Amino acid sequence: MYSLLIADDEALEREGLELMIRHLFPDTFEFLHAENGRKAIQLAEEHRPDIVFMDIKMPGIQGLEAVRQILHKLPSAKIVMITAHDYFSYAKEGLLLGVKDYLLKPARREEVADVLKQLITEIQEEKRRRHEQLEQQERLAHLLPLAENELTLMLMLEYVQEIELEQLAGLLNLQWSKGYAMVLSFPRQASGEWTDFQLVKREIYEAVKQLVKSGLGCLAGPLIGYQMALFIPLPPGRTGYSQRVLSLDWGERLRSLAEQRFGLPLNVGIGSIREGWDGLSRSYREAVRVCADNNDLFSVRHYDDITQSSGQTAISLDEENKLIEALLRRDKQEAIERFVRLYTTFGEAVEQSFSTLRGEIIGLLLFLARAVQSKAGAGIIADLNTVEDSQSLKQGAEHWLEMLIDSLNEERESSRSHVHQRALLYINQNYKEDISMEQAAEYVNLSPHYFSKLFRQQAGETFIDYLTRLRINEAKRLIAGEELSLKGICYEVGYKDPNYFSRVFKKAVGITPSEFRQQYGKQSPC
Structure with missing residues (x-):
């Protein structure tokens, strides 16, 4: 049902118009009556009618002024002006204000019906669009947290592809030029305490997110295991040093929240201010590194403070990327050599603080593990956090580096073996058809060139040789059965030309199919 306000200084006009509309549209409208402009404005503000029929000429506040004030408060209201011929110029002014239509007194039934039908259609369409908008x-409200998680994970995992990042940033309405990362790390609990931590994990996440969202306007990543990452924009006009102090204050606030509300200790690592998406990823690595430092003196640590106090110089991104490239190539010797050089650089910079060196090495290994999509992070932290001297740390780190390479090799071999098994299954199921290597390659989603080399490496023979051997072995079995003709066997094992089948068979077995049948028949018992 719709609400309709009729504003006219003549009661008979109002009542006659209502009676006409009730007859034209039974049970469609609720009616409001106003005898002047002031009353029309009051009723419109109180009841918010869908449609207003407004007489132009009324005592007190004129119709056009009433329309202006009503539309100011209710821009969606549909207003129809009612006028006599003498006031047609006023009706034109009303149309400029946003009036939908006008009726000449005395209004005819057909005109009123047409206007109301049109306005009802407009109202229904606007409601439909509003419903779709809501x-x-x-849907967007449910999608945005997923997009935020995806973006933070891409930054954490070094998966920096500008197009996807920009799409996610646009969806989240992010316009950053500079920012930094903050990592919250809850120390590992004993097995019994882990269950207790899991129970409050969601509550911790929501409490942290609510605090930092309102205060920092940052990206909040998911709480994974014991760690949660925040990516925080640098406010315009803020200097790097003042922001460092402010970020440390925020770290202390978060540490106090975890301790006072949940009774949990918390280490906070903060990275340097960096530019661009790759800069934010680097800041995250820095935050992870200082977070891994088990320094009882500070629970909240900033990477710039650690490097300044220890005289340490930052390791270039290029050096780290070359180490990753060596890992991905499974070049163990080069990876170890590059790691040793980085280790020496770290050691020279932090020779006065072994715990800082350990934190740097753990952070570097965690970064490498993420880069090669290894799940060894927890083992790296647990193992190296117990090391107390530089030599053991170096040996332990090299051991983990070799394990990362070995895991890549195992994963590659496992993946290749899986692809090979799928290819064999496809061939065994379809060898009786006219199949090709290209079809098999497409089935396992590899290019024909790569598939050909991989198949030969895994099977020890080419695709054609394997397919031929499979077909000929089946042909020998069928010939021995003496149930099918040689021509029928040719078609049964996937060949279309009996002469070609005979040549292939002879090349593989040494004799023709007919000779093989005769020979097999002589060997069979009577």
């Missing part, structure tokens, strides 16, 4: 907003 549904889209609701």
